[in-house]
Amino acid sequence: MKVLILFAHPAFHKSKVNKVLVDDLSELQGVTFHDLYEHYPEFDIDVKEEQKLLSEHDCVIFQYPLFWYSTPSILKEWQDLVLEHGWAFGSQGNELKGKLFFCTITAGGPKQAYQIGAFHNLTINQLLTPLKQTAALCKMITLPPFVVHGTHAMEDDKILDFKNDYVGLLKTIVDDKLDIEKVRKLDYLNHYLIKEEL
Amino acid sequence: MHEGGFFYQAFVYLSAAVIAVPVAKKLGLGSVLGYLIAGVLIGPFVFGFIGEEGQDVMHFAEFGVVMMLFLVGLELQPSLLWKLRSPILGLGGVQVIVASIIIFGSVMVFTSLPWQTALAIGLTLALSSTAIVLQTLSEKGLLKTEGGQNAFSVLLFQDVAVIPILAFLPLLAITEVGTTVGYESHTWIDSLPIVLRTLVVLGVIVSIIVSGKYLISPAFRLIAHTRLRELFTAAALLLVIGITILMTEVGLSPALGTFLAGVVLAQSEYRHELETDIEPFKGLLLGLFFIAVGASIDFQLIINNTGLIAIIVLGLVIVKLMVLYVIGNFFGMRMDNNLLFAFGLAQGGEFSFVLLSYALQNGVVTGTTANPLIASVAISMALTPLLMLLNEKLIQPYFGTKKEEDREADVIDEQNEVIIAGFGRYGSTIGRFLQANGTQATYLDMDPNNVDLLRKLGLKVFYGDASRHDLLNAAGAQAAKLLVVAVDYSDKALEIIETAKKHFPHLKIISRSKTWDDYFHMLDKDLHGVYREFSDVALRMAAEALSLIGYRSNQVHRSLKKFRKHDEEFLKQIVDSRHERKTFIKHSRQVIEDLEKMILDDIESVAKDKDLGWDITTIKEEFAPIIKKLKEENS
Ligand SMILES: Cc1cc2nc3c(=O)[nH]c(=O)nc-3n(C[C@H](O)[C@H](O)[C@H](O)COP(=O)(O)O)c2cc1C
Numbered sequence: 029m030k031v032l033i034l035f036a037h038p039a040f041h042k043s044k045v046n047k048v049l050v051d052d053l054s055e056l057q058g059v060t061f062h063d064l065y066e067h068y069p070e071f072d073i074d075v076k077e078e079q080k081l082l083s084e085h086d087c088v089i090f091q092y093p094l095f096w097y098s099t100p101s102i103l104k105e106w107q108d109l110v111l112e113h114g115w116a117f118g119s120q121g122n123e124l125k126g127k128l129f130f131c132t133i134t135a136g137g138p139k140q141a142y143q144i145g146a147f148h149n150l151t152i153n154q155l156l157t158p159l160k161q162t163a164a165l166c167k168m169i170t171l172p173p174f175v176v177h178g179t180h181a182m183e184d185d186k187i188l189d190f191k192n193d194y195v196g197l198l199k200t201i202v203d204d205k206l207d208i209e210k211v212r213k214l215d216y217l218n219h220y221l222i223k224e225e226l
Numbered sequence: 227m228h229e230g231g232f233f234y235q236a237f238v239y240l241s242a243a244v245i246a247v248p249v250a251k252k253l254g255l256g257s258v259l260g261y262l263i264a265g266v267l268i269g270p271f272v273f274g275f276i277g278e279e280g281q282d283v284m285h286f287a288e289f290g291v292v293m294m295l296f297l298v299g300l301e302l303q304p305s306l307l308w309k310l311r312s313p314i315l316g317l318g319g320v321q322v323i324v325a326s327i328i329i330f331g332s333v334m335v336f337t338s339l340p341w342q343t344a345l346a347i348g349l350t351l352a353l354s355s356t357a358i359v360l361q362t363l364s365e366k367g368l369l370k371t372e373g374g375q376n377a378f379s380v381l382l383f384q385d386v387a388v389i390p391i392l393a394f395l396p397l398l399a400i401t402e403v404g405t406t407v408g409y410e411s412h413t414w415i416d417s418l419p420i421v422l423r424t425l426v427v428l429g430v431i432v433s434i435i436v437s438g439k440y441l442i443s444p445a446f447r448l449i450a451h452t453r454l455r456e457l458f459t460a461a462a463l464l465l466v467i468g469i470t471i472l473m474t475e476v477g478l479s480p481a482l483g484t485f486l487a488g489v490v491l492a493q494s495e496y497r498h499e500l501e502t503d504i505e506p507f508k509g510l511l512l513g514l515f516f517i518a519v520g521a522s523i524d525f526q527l528i529i530n531n532t533g534l535i536a537i538i539v540l541g542l543v544i545v546k547l548m549v550l551y552v553i554g555n556f557f558g559m560r561m562d563n564n565l566l567f568a569f570g571l572a573q574g575g576e577f578s579f580v581l582l583s584y585a586l587q588n589g590v591v592t593g594t595t596a597n598p599l600i601a602s603v604a605i606s607m608a609l610t611p612l613l614m615l616l617n618e619k620l621i622q623p624y625f626g627t628k629k630e631e632d633r634e635a636d637v638i639d640e641q642n643e644v645i646i647a648g649f650g651r652y653g654s655t656i657g658r659f660l661q662a663n664g665t666q667a668t669y670l671d672m673d674p675n676n677v678d679l680l681r682k683l684g685l686k687v688f689y690g691d692a693s694r695h696d697l698l699n700a701a702g703a704q705a706a707k708l709l710v711v712a713v714d715y716s717d718k719a720l721e722i723i724e725t726a727k728k729h730f731p732h733l734k735i736i737s738r739s740k741t742w743d744d745y746f747h748m749l750d751k752d753l754h755g756v757y758r759e760f761s762d763v764a765l766r767m768a769a770e771a772l773s774l775i776g777y778r779s780n781q782v783h784r785s786l787k788k789f790r791k792h793d794e795e796f797l798k799q800i801v802d803s804r805h806e807r808k809t810f811i812k813h814s815r816q817v818i819e820d821l822e823k824m825i826l827d828d829i830e831s832v833a834k835d836k837d838l839g840w841d842i843t844t845i846k847e848e849f850a851p852i853i854k855k856l857k858e859e860n861s
Contacts, residue, residue, distance in 0.1 A: 038780055038840060039781070039837060039840035039841075040778050040780075041777075041778050041781055042840065042841065042842070065778070065779075065780035066778060066779050066780065067779075069779040069780040069782065069783035069784075070783060136842065136845065136846075136849065137849075137853070138853050138856055138857065140856055140860065141853075141856075178853050178857075180842070180845065180846045180849045180850045180853055181846075181849070181850035181851075181853040181854050181857075
């Protein structure tokens with residue numbers, strides 16, 4: 029299975045966590061790392077090129093830091109322009125049908141804060157509602173997100189742990205070894221390894 | 227009154243030039259007239275600083291003409307020369323033949339000179355002055371116009387025609403002169419039989435072309451590698467002088483030889499170096515030549531024969547003018563170009579001096595005939611810049627414009643919202659972009675060649691000077707919304723802006739500025755936008771530079787846009803402060819001072835600006851302890 033990572037971080041030069049997470053990802057067999065802000069500093073997204081990339085892959089990942097409970101702006105622009113009617117959705121739009129989709133998110137707040145009644149009052153999965161529905165409309169199979177919580181207070185070795193998990197996950201997907209039915213029931217994809225326990 | 231010392235002479239010539247030329251230019255007369263007047267002033271008949279040696283100086287300075295043709299050749303790619311073949315042979319040939327015949331006829335009718343003399347005079351006076359015409363045309367920037375090109379073609383033909391005329395003249399001798407005096411009487415080639423001579427001449431021409439391509443270019447490359455600037459200059463001079471000697475040896479026109487060499491070298495990578503090296507020599511020598519022409523005008527003779535000379539000059543100018551105009555018309559030149567062509571070439575030339583003295587030596591004409599003619603030719607040459615001025619200021623606006631307005635009638639029903647003045651590389655980029663977005667603009671351009679080309683491509687481009695109110699009007703300025711000034715010449719741009727502001731105050735104007743000076747001037751005019759043509763491209767390159775050394779392109783791009791905005795705002799402040807300071811500070815110091823201010827301001831503003839929305843430093847400071855506490859509680 030071929031994996032496309034659409035990465036969006038407008039201030040990557042200030043990034044700590046994502047910097048580690050994406051480091052050398054493009055070296056991975058079967059993984060295409062596509063850095064949107066680096067590619068389109070003027071937001072002049074090349075729709076045809078993006079669609080071609082999508083067609084060439086079986087699993088699409090949005091990777092981004094959580095900004096205001098949502099994606100950085102270029103990812104929104106990307107959706108608006110690339111997911112054309114008749115191509116991505118609609119009766120004639122079947123180009124994305126059956127492809128996997130999930131988000132890799134880094135968030136300043138800890139997991140405890142993302143609960144109903146807690147500091148942020150909503151779970152990450154609730155926050156992802158529009159994206160999940162977008163994927164559904166495009167007939168994609170949505171998986172739970174891979175989330176790195178608590179970046180505001182995170183030690184370097186902890187970041188590396190997340191990195192290893194993430195790379196492991198990607199390799200599993202590339203090797204077609206991910207049990208899709210099982211992981212769909214998970215809260216976060218971070219726990220894909222302990223699927224036996226389910 | 228004068229001493230013969232070289233330095234003394236140089237001093238007299240140079241000071242005459244340095245004083246007279248700027249004055250003439252200031253008065254709008256052009257440099258050629260300035261030099262001529264300087265010559266008259268220092269000549270034997272006014273102040274008498276120089277005497278008869280003026281003649282020798284003139285012979286020496288004719289070398290300037292040779293250099294000029296070399297430079298003209300350098301500007302002319304062989305393909306272009308090939309394109310000019312029909313004006314050169316057609317226009318040039320017809321001009322020389324028809325003018326000769328008519329002058330010959332007039333002399334036969336109005337004087338009692340023998341037909342041989344009359345024919346010699348016809349051939350002589352049919353020629354025009356390469357030096358004066360080309361210099362004046364290029365100074366006015368008209369060399370590239372249709373009229374200018376055709377004038378050049380005719381002059382080129384004449385330069386070649388001199389050679390057979392020189393060969394032919396001795397056959398017209400009316401008095402016995404013992405042995406005929408050959409023009410290049412002692413060249414070895416004369417001893418060869420005619421067939422061999424032709425072969426040698428052809429061989430020389432071919433060898434100039436071949437060696438220009440395969441020998442001279444590599445040689446210049448070698449010399450350029452020495453990195454000795456003066457050696458390159460020396461080599462360039464050597465080339466021109468060498469060809470002059472060679473051509474003289476085989477009895478050909480040196481001007482033709484260097485012209486050919488120039489054309490061959492027009493494709494070489496050293497073209498520009500050659501140009502810049504030869505240019506000052508050419509300029510000085512031509513100046514000297516014009517001074518010498520001025521100094522050689524024999525006022526004593528003129529005073530004694532005022533009536534006769536006036537008639538000759540008038541007759542000469544009028545006859546040539548008419549002949550040229552009719553021919554130009556016949557060859558389909560447009561009115562304005564034809565006027566330029568006719569007024570430009572209506573004089574005798576430096577070759578007339580050569581031919582007349584040669585005819586005198588060979589007993590074709592007598593001294594009493596030749597001397598007034600020489601004076602008349604000199605006067606007609608001196609009149610040329612004046613005639614061209616007359617045409618430009620009085621005649622052209624009348625007739626040229628009329629023609630123009632006929633052509634533009636169809637613009638008015640087009641009525642586009644945008645008028646673009648200047649449709650070269652810059653303006654055409656703007657036009658293409660507008661067109662790609664479905665907006666058709668009306669284009670105005672001052673370069674007729676450009677206009678013709680673009681029209682062939684189906685674009686509605688109009689020839690004309692957008693600084694003229696009537697032309698802007700014809701282009702629909704009344705109804706248009708926006709004027710884009712994209713012309714290449716700073717002064718023109720400012721003129722256009724002034725006209726537009728005065729007559730069409732409703733028009734929004736955006737303008738291209740080429741230099742800091744333009745930029746500040748245009749900012750003063752309170753336009754809707756002034757664009758430094760150097761600024762955006764330079765910033766894009768700067769951004770690319772940062773990207774290439776590893777900066778994130780998104781960061782660089784934001785920084786670029788911010789820098790540009792900040793820069794433009796800051797420049798407006800500078801303009802205001804300039805007004806306060808007025809002109810007390812020297813210009814260059816002011817530029818440096820402004821630049822210094824800008825740099826300091828840049829550093830400050832970049833330091834301040836960190837895209838703080840994307841910065842999490844303070845968020846971390848506040849929330850990290852809370853998160854840590856939460857974790858501790860949990861575990
Ligand atoms: C503009 C902005 C908005 C943010 N909004 C949130 C948010 O809504 N929830 C959250 O948990 N963290 C938020 N953060 C924190 C980022 O998610 C966090 O700094 C980032 O994921 C760290 O990854 P990095 O080191 O790769 O930049 C925000 C940060 C910025 C700059």
